Amino acid sequence: MKSTALVDAGTFEVESRERPQPEASEVLVDVSDVGICGSDLHWYDHGRMDDRIVEDPLVLGHESAGRVIEVGRDVDRVAVGDEVAIEPGVPCGRCQYCRSGRYNLCQDVAFMATPGTDGAFREYVAWPADFVYRLPSSISTREGALCEPISVGIQAVRRAEIDVGDTVLVMGAGPIGTLAMDVAKAAGAANLVVVDIVPSKLDRAAERGATLTIDARETDVAKAVRDEFGAGVDVAIEATGASPAIEVTLDAPRPDGTVVLIGLAPDETVPMDTFELVRRQIDVRGSYRFANTYPTAISLLTAGEVDATGIMDFEMSFDRIGDAFERAKEPDVIKGMISMD
Numbered sequence: 001m002k003s004t005a006l007v008d009a010g011t012f013e014v015e016s017r018e019r020p021q022p023e024a025s026e027v028l029v030d031v032s033d034v035g036i037c038g039s040d041l042h043w044y045d046h047g048r049m050d051d052r053i054v055e056d057p058l059v060l061g062h063e064s065a066g067r068v069i070e071v072g073r074d075v076d077r078v079a080v081g082d083e084v085a086i087e088p089g090v091p092c093g094r095c096q097y098c099r100s101g102r103y104n105l106c107q108d109v110a111f112m113a114t115p116g117t118d119g120a121f122r123e124y125v126a127w128p129a130d131f132v133y134r135l136p137s138s139i140s141t142r143e144g145a146l147c148e149p150i151s152v153g154i155q156a157v158r159r160a161e162i163d164v165g166d167t168v169l170v171m172g173a174g175p176i177g178t179l180a181m182d183v184a185k186a187a188g189a190a191n192l193v194v195v196d197i198v199p200s201k202l203d204r205a206a207e208r209g210a211t212l213t214i215d216a217r218e219t220d221v222a223k224a225v226r227d228e229f230g231a232g233v234d235v236a237i238e239a240t241g242a243s244p245a246i247e248v249t250l251d252a253p254r255p256d257g258t259v260v261l262i263g264l265a266p267d268e269t270v271p272m273d274t275f276e277l278v279r280r281q282i283d284v285r286g287s288y289r290f291a292n293t294y295p296t297a298i299s300l301l302t303a304g305e306v307d308a309t310g311i312m313d314f315e316m317s318f319d320r321i322g323d324a325f326e327r328a329k330e331p332d333v334i335k336g337m338i339s340m341d
């Protein structure tokens with residue numbers, strides 16, 4: 001089968017590999033669509049992330065979907081011919097986090113497109129059947145591939161415990177912030193404030209339902225929020241990973257409000273006014289990956305509550321993966337897709 005691996009920062013190599021054989025509990029998926037995630041771009045640009053280094057060729061891509069073409073002998077939850085979304089992280093199933101349903105915190109997880117676990121930029125993936133989800137006929141595999149970033153949004157909204165009628169600020173209108181906004185709306189948020197520094201992304205957020213958009217380069221966000229909503233927002237979700245944006249997000253909630261941090265700022269130390277956080281009794285929560293979210297993502301797509309297609313800016317074929325990665329880095333792009341067929 002054809003596969004594309006990152007061999008060094010900025011260098012992909014097309015490889016011919018053995019087509020994988022599914023084990024008894026696995027399925028073989030003919031991959032049809034893969035989204036390009038910011039972390040794929042990070043691996044591509046730097047060949048490393050925090051203390052993890054790409055030493056052996058690594059297949060990127062962890063937002064994927066396709067068609068089941070073979071099933072292992074113990075598999076009965078999906079069948080040959082089913083279109084499925086692939087959940088990219090397979091946890092150990094034995095640790096305290098797995099056993100309590102918080103498998104996103106498993107320390108022994110095999111997560112696609114991180115050193116040691118190949119991702120989906122290859123023709124076929126053999127994957128545990130428990131981590132593939134059948135897509136209804138109304139959902140395309142292109143949309144299904146985006147169950148992954150939708151799941152990041154669902155996890156954050158669950159962590160935020162959003163209530164009906166809440167005012168929610170989302171910092172960052174990239175794929176994660178935009179999809180988190182959709183999920184927050186589906187969870188009952190009445191006012192959705194979206195902040196970014198790219199005007200076209202703010203326009204798109206307004207088109208899909210943001211009630212207020214703020215350009216952080218021109219406006220004092222905390223003041224704008226207080227002018228509009230008095231004491232501040234109920235919930236602020238950080239989805240940029242940029243230090244100045246994280247600082248502003250921490251300042252956005254009303255007393256007793258909540259901040260959920262999704263954005264990763266791996267090389268930065270972010271100043272935090274702990275006195276103010278304590279005085280205003282703010283809950284600051286991290287949100288890491290996701291657990292038990294794929295069925296919800298599929299339901300939200302089916303109900304039309306999340307618009308995955310609306311964030312897709314372009315689709316390129318597998319043989320143009322290098323061009324696609326370069327295009328995906330442009331600031332106006334929210335999501336680039338690779339069509340594997």
Ligand SMILES: NC(=O)c1ccc[n+]([C@@H]2O[C@H](COP(=O)([O-])OP(=O)(O)OC[C@H]3O[C@@H](n4cnc5c(N)ncnc54)[C@H](O)[C@@H]3O)[C@@H](O)[C@H]2O)c1
Nearest residue numbers: 038172173174175176196239240241242245263264288289
């Ligand atoms: N916690 C997790 O499980 C998890 C999962 C996926 C992604 N992430 C992280 O979430 C963050 C967002 O992911 P993404 O793929 O949407 O990233 P992205 O880079 O595509 O989007 C980030 C957005 O933030 C905007 N931005 C940058 N600086 C800003 C500032 N100072 N003020 C306002 N907006 C600003 C950018 O213009 C962009 O639209 C990243 O840090 C990513 O690593 C975390």
Ligand SMILES: C[C@@H](O)[C@H](N)C(=O)O
Nearest residue numbers: 037039148152289290
């Ligand atoms: C969760 C996933 O989207 C993220 N990029 C990660 O690697 O953790």
